[in-house]
Amino acid sequence: MHRSYLFIPGNHPAMLQNADIFGADAIIFDLEDAVSINEKDSARQLIKAFFETLQKPKFSIYVRINGLNSSLGSIDLNMVMNEIVEGIVLPKATVSDIKMLSKLLDTFENARRIKKKTVIIPIIETAKAVFEIGQIAQLPRVSALLLGAEDLTGDMEIERTKQGIEIEYPRAKIAFACKAFEIEAIDTPFTDVTDDEGLEKDALHAKSLGMNAKCAIHPNQIEIINKTFTPTMVAIDEALRIVKADEEAQKVHRGVFSLNGKMVDKPVVDRAKKLLIKAKHFGMVEDIDEK
Amino acid sequence: MKIGIAGSLESNDCLVTIKESETLSIKVQSIVDAFYHDQIVAFIESVLADVNHDKVDVTVIDKGALNYTIKARLLTALHRMEVSHA
Structure with a gap:
């Protein structure tokens, strides 16, 4: 059960080493959008070396790998798969991608004698994924669905607004699917990191639709998100x-x-x-x- | 000559440059030189020994990186050197 998921760029030592002071329930170490194509190798090594130093972290550890439509995603997995990793966040997820990732995880868990099942958090950020939400939510290993509104509105060729009317349907659909299959519903990040009032309003609205957690893209957003998703x-x-x-x-x-x-x-x-x-x-x- | 570079000059990071060489040479310039120069050099030697590299010229400009960062940047620079064709 988590309230906040903080994205940290995978190639940023200063943020990695402060991960435990931000107060997020979970941290998503990002190898995808936050890392340029020329620095993927460097970020993988950094995350791997960082994970080797961690002992009983106060937060759950997730890694957003690159998509499985290129070799980058499986190279990411090969570098970061470790007992300490709670789950893999999969961008541009589809039913077939999640099934493929699950097979890859089977292979790595067996080869590395990882006893626990690594979970998968698919990012719902394409029109196709919204269409497949009911199926995605039922797949083995899927522990939560995460709404990725920026890419989704891009895919839909519609404007992304602060009010978020354009993402009302996927938000509600994710919340219903997650409730139906007893997994977590994680809301999309609020991208204006200077607007605390807007963040609180956005988080409260997501909560009212049935979301039970929200992503953060800046440590300053954690306090408001945790407060919103904690019972008063x-x-x-x-x-x-x-x-x-x-x-x-x-x-x-x-x-x-x-x-x-x-x-x-x-x-x-x-x-x-x-x-x-x-x-x-x-x-x-x-x-x-x-x- | 093969060469590999990794890291940055941002705070808590280090910039590692590794070149092929006939012998092992390690140069460290750090913001914590006065207190930790010898420890940093010893740590670099141990990382290189773990991956059996003793014929390289290593230059590290350190901006307060912890050991895991130095290790990661060294391994990335080594890999980049190995695949470079310069």
Whole structure:
């Protein structure tokens, strides 16, 4: 369960070595767009050497490799595949690319005796991928879908705006697919790194559609993103009251009851329990019964 | 002569130049020369020994790189030297 995913350019030593102080739940080390074609080899070596120094990092580690439509993607994998890597972020993902990546991961995991299954986060950034979202979300290893709005609007030949009306459909479609198949829905980055108010508004809107995390392209964006995707104390207190009242109602075999003038039934209780699980994960509440 | 260059002069990075040579030569110019010159040279020697390269001329201009960065830049420069046709 993550709230924030920070992209860090793979060939930038100063950012790599500060990775653990930014406060992101996950970091995506980027070998794709943030690295020029002439520096791919250098970035791979740097990330590989950096990973060898890491011991129990406070964040989850992901690597955005280059696409599998050239040899760059498999060369990236060969260099960075390591027990410490939680997952691979795949650009311009399609169903066939994800299946191919999964086979490559099988090979590397077997050859390197990596015990855990490396997950895949496909970036939904083509019209074709939006069309295939339902299939993509069900594929083995896929742990989340990430919306890539810049490339997607480019593919659609439409203007990318701060208001984001043009990405309403893919945002909602990703949120529904992720919920249906119990994986994470990661929202696209907000590209104006100087506009905190705009970022907060954008993140809140994504959350209201069902996204449960957002990408950052600058460390300064992490605090707002984490705050947005963390349950508020008001919501937690309300959820605790609902769960407690439900426990009392169960004792007298009542499925529906009233709390502060509002009807509470199973869907409301389930929602409160889900919120408390999230709150517990982020250290906002102590032990709760997750049944 | 074959030559390989990697890295940059940005903060926390280093610029490594490696040339084919008859002997091993290492020159380091660092912003932390006064305190760590010998350690940096020793670290470069250990990286080169690990990959069996003892006949190269290495020049490192260091802007405060940590060991993992120096190692990565050395290995990239070595690889670029090997594939260069200059």
